[in-house]
Amino acid sequence: MFNHQKYGKQYFMPPTISYDWVKKETLEKAPTWCSVDLRDGNQALPIPMNLEEKLELFQLLVDIGFKEIEVGFPAASDTEFNLLRKLIDNNMIPDDVTIMVITQAREHIIRRTFEAIQGAPRAIVHLYNSTSEAQRRQVFKKSKEEIKQIALNGAVLVKELAEEAGGDIYFQYSPESFPGTEVDYALDICNSVLDIWKPTPDHKAIINIPTTVQIAMPHIFANQIEYIHKNLAYRDGVTLSIHPHNDRGSGVSDAEFGVLAGAERVEGTLFGIGERTGNVDLITLAMNMYSQGFDPELDFSQMNAIREKYEKLTRTEVHERHPYSGDLVFTAFSGSHQDAISKGMKYRQETNTEKWDVPYIPVDPVDIGRNYQADVIRVNSQSGKGGIGYILETNFGVKLPYKMNEAMGYATKKVSDQTSRELSAEEIYQVFRENYVEYHPNFELVDYYFNKGTGQEVTLTIQKEKEQIELQGKGAGSLDAISNALKAHFDIDYALEVYEQQSLGKDSAAEACAQIGISHQGEIYWGAGIHEDITAASVYALVVAVNRLEDALISQKETVK
């Protein structure tokens, strides 16, 4: 039964709340990022990664710029143990990267963990045990004091083994299931663990506060972190870290608020892959900073390549709407968004603006290896003239007059409505050609030439159904002469209202596109022509416009009948 009364508050407020974090605006300095993809990410995969896949992911994380990487839970499986050995024995850990290994606070697991890191240039040993009220009562059936003792025994053993091993070993402790733990109790365990480790500013320990399962709003977490930050022992010898999950969908907010509240390090995964609803997505966090103008100290300039590799290695799929990295996150289908984006892009070009503020696009897609043409504006039945004009202009160099663009918008919408699907740039161009370049249901132009090179007297041949007809015309210029010939033959009158043209390529041999709008009784009829010769392009454009006017006149006559 769907019954909310079954549920209630399981989190604990800290004993005092200062809300200092609220007064800060944004994250200006990157926290220390620690990737837990190879551990928390991997332990959440239906088919965990094999050794080769883990090595490939490790390299990807290094390339992105992670300086701390949780490589695994070496006591959990041979694969994880062997990964550690492979990395260490083959000197595959860069000098500026520190690996981390996790262990439960259980003796045989801790010992096995130290075997796995033997000979590592540097390592963080991450000790954890569960501290929540629910787990104490249901899982461990132990008192607060007994649970604390598990952590302390683990901390003592970790310290002894590190001293025996020598080398550069750092310690991290996590009160796992923190969200359901009394905050002052969790703090007491952390401080007691620190009393054993006695960290110093030169050799810091890490206290890592997880939202193992997210059960409160992000401001609660921020208050908890601020309390811990202010009451942590050995504060200058401790890096305060957070490890948000995403059960309530607020992993990113937990992380951002947590850092405002005093955390200096964030653990998470790429794309938020992790237990249940995932860990916090480090890409989103880093890109959020980047889009505010702050250096995230991680490099996502090759986002698509990173995503493809990640999807392959983890056998997962990144959602097309996933922040920053999804396929569709820069794409606008809707008309008014497209209109604003295309105007914004144009404004940017014309003003040479340095700062990015194009409407509807929080970061420049090009910065992360995406592409305006393919990613930004895509057309379906929700789209409008702005986007369609943008596609014609950026893909094909065709820049339509304002009113013609509107007409082209309706023509395109009709097709996307009928087909109920997205139209590619090529399909939109085809709509343009069929409606404005190749449209001549009433007559076609077969040939034309100007008499005696004057350009003012023309002989043209048109084809009406199967009949070829020769027409003569005179005018102030070549287009005028042809226009007069057509007016006389069809016994129509119109004014040449709009004439625009543009070159479709950069070299002189490139084609030109001309657009012509003729007006008759308050309506404008459009045509376009594409040809290497601009005069020819204009003539063909006029022929289409006159064909459209003829259409209208024929249907008027039919209505009268």
Ligand SMILES: CC(=O)SCCNC(=O)CCNC(=O)[C@H](O)C(C)(C)COP(=O)(O)OP(=O)(O)OC[C@H]1O[C@@H](n2cnc3c(N)ncnc32)[C@H](O)[C@@H]1OP(=O)(O)O
């Ligand atoms: C929130 C997190 O993500 S924490 C990380 C969790 N990650 C993983 O568990 C992935 C890897 N883990 C594993 O492969 C296995 O759990 C192993 C190999 C580590 C241990 O396996 P097993 O010994 O078979 O037992 P299992 O994991 O079920 O452990 C349960 C026992 O450990 C105890 N335990 C669990 N966590 C802890 C802890 N952090 N500290 C001390 N004891 C613990 C339980 O009380 C239970 O004790 P019991 O045997 O007396 O009932």
Ligand SMILES: CC(C)C(=O)C(=O)O
């Ligand atoms: C072990 C801890 C840090 C963890 O992964 C969690 O609590 O989510």
Ligand SMILES: [Mg+2]
């Ligand atoms: Mg976790």
